[in-house]
Amino acid sequence: xxxxxxxxxxxxxxxxxxxxxxxxxxxxxxxxxxxxxxxxxxxxxxxxxxxxxxxxxxxxxxxxxxxxxxxxxxxxxxxxxxxxxxxxxxxxxxxxxxxxxxxxxxxxxxxxxxxxxx
Amino acid sequence: xxxxxxxxxxxxxxxxxxxxxxxxxxxxxxxxxxxxxxxxxxxxxxxxxxxxxxxxxxxxxxxxxxxxxxxxxxxxxxxxxxxxxxxxxxxxxxxxxxxxxxxxxxxxxxxxxxxxxxxxxxxxxxxxxxxxxxxxxxxxxxxxxxxxxxxxxxxxxxxxxxxxxxxxxxxxxxxxxxxxxxxxxxxxxxxxxxxxxxxxxxxxxxxxxxxxxxxxxxxxxxxxxxxxxxxxxxxxxxxxxxxxxxxxxxxxxxxxxx
Numbered sequence: 001x002x003x004x005x006x007x008x009x010x011x012x013x014x015x016x017x018x019x020x021x022x023x024x025x026x027x028x029x030x031x032x033x034x035x036x037x038x039x040x041x042x043x044x045x046x047x048x049x050x051x052x053x054x055x056x057x058x059x060x061x062x063x064x065x066x067x068x069x070x071x072x073x074x075x076x077x078x079x080x081x082x083x084x085x086x087x088x089x090x091x092x093x094x095x096x097x098x099x100x101x102x103x104x105x106x107x108x109x110x111x112x113x114x115x116x117x118x
Numbered sequence: 119x120x121x122x123x124x125x126x127x128x129x130x131x132x133x134x135x136x137x138x139x140x141x142x143x144x145x146x147x148x149x150x151x152x153x154x155x156x157x158x159x160x161x162x163x164x165x166x167x168x169x170x171x172x173x174x175x176x177x178x179x180x181x182x183x184x185x186x187x188x189x190x191x192x193x194x195x196x197x198x199x200x201x202x203x204x205x206x207x208x209x210x211x212x213x214x215x216x217x218x219x220x221x222x223x224x225x226x227x228x229x230x231x232x233x234x235x236x237x238x239x240x241x242x243x244x245x246x247x248x249x250x251x252x253x254x255x256x257x258x259x260x261x262x263x264x265x266x267x268x269x270x271x272x273x274x275x276x277x278x279x280x281x282x283x284x285x286x287x288x289x290x291x292x293x294x295x296x297x298x299x300x301x302x303x304x305x306x307x308x309x310x311x312x313x314x315x316x317x318x319x320x321x322x323x324x325x326x327x328x329x330x331x332x333x334x335x336x337x338x339x340x341x342x343x344x345x346x347x348x349x350x351x352x353x354x355x356x357x358x359x360x361x362x363x364x365x366x367x368x369x370x371x372x373x374x375x376x
Contacts, residue, residue, distance in 0.1 A: 048223040048224060048225055048228075049221075049223030049228045051228060051261045051264075051266065051299065052299060052309060052311075052341050053307045053308065053309060053341050053342050053343045054341055054342075054343060054344075054346060054375050056307070056343050057343035057344055057375060057376075058144065058145040058148050058375070059145070060343075061145070061147065061148070061376075062145055062146070062147075077301065079225070101182065102145060102146045102181075102182050103145035103146070103182070104142065104143060104144070104145050104182045104218075104221065104223075105223055106223035108225075
């Protein structure tokens with residue numbers, strides 16, 4: 001009886017987590033919206049070493065620690081991270097590359113953010 | 119005593135089983151919480167023994183090169199038709215450190231090698247014996263594109279008794295996991311990853327004959343940026359030649375990544 005209760009608890013926990021994560025995902029688009037980029041500075045870096053969505057969140061956590069960074073969205077499919085700066089903030093390339101390395105990935109070249117081109 | 123050692127080895131719930139981060143160390147300050155449920159069926163003669171193991175693992179990236187891991191397991195006894203006295207309890211905690219030895223991230227692949235060392239600690243009142251089970255190993259990972267090849271190698275001294283200066287058994291484990299990420303259309307940031315694992319275990323008890331057995335384990339993972347679901351079914355190979363006949367093992371897992 002006790003074992004069945006433990007199994008039931010485990011299954012319940014998995015289903016609750018799945019529904020909450022799927023729901024959160026809809027409100028969290030990969031790239032920064034056009035509206036957001038009109039007043040902020042956006043930079044984009046190639047990043048090598050990411051191979052799953054879990055790598056994305058690890059890299060985003062590191063990059064968001066930089067003073068002056070408002071948001072960061074990484075994509076293992078695109079092999080890049082898009083970094084949104086706070087208005088007026090400047091962040092050195094060395095600092096960004098250091099954070100990418102702390103996430104155990106390798107920074108590539110700085111590329112133009114897709115949304116900047118619009 | 120031999121039986122106790124066999125049982126101890128049989129109920130280990132180590133990193134093998136969906137061990138996809140083998141040779142790679144996580145990012146600095148990364149926190150990973152891993153919950154698992156393992157249904158383990160063993161037979162001793164014609165007597166069944168069903169165990170429910172629930173390991174909880176907490177991983178923290180001290181730096182990009184060094185990771186620490188703490189694991190504890192709750193064991194619930196299902197069916198026990200043997201003469202062994204088994205109770206529901208927490209097993210000894212296990213502490214492990216993993217160090218990055220090599221990593222190269224290229225545009226089309228990633229290669230990583232990491233070494234690790236850890237041990238159980240007999241800190242609980244219900245520890246059967248005041249022994250340690252130290253383990254050392256080297257893991258390697260090769261990730262070309264959407265594929266992943268992870269090789270885990272570990273050598274363990276099971277129930278090492280510090281007073282007697284010897285372990286009850288030594289065990290070599292080799293585990294290869296092959297998986298491929300499948301990008302799910304219409305669902306951003308989620309991937310499905312079928313996994314096939316091959317495990318080889320060589321038992322060398324202090325007394326009695328050595329034996330080898332293994333598992334062939336198909337499974338899959340569903341991965342998002344912060345949550346990973348894992349399931350694996352371990353099919354035993356050659357275990358009937360060991361004193362304890364291992365049956366199939368179902369593993370269900372949930373991993374949170376912060």
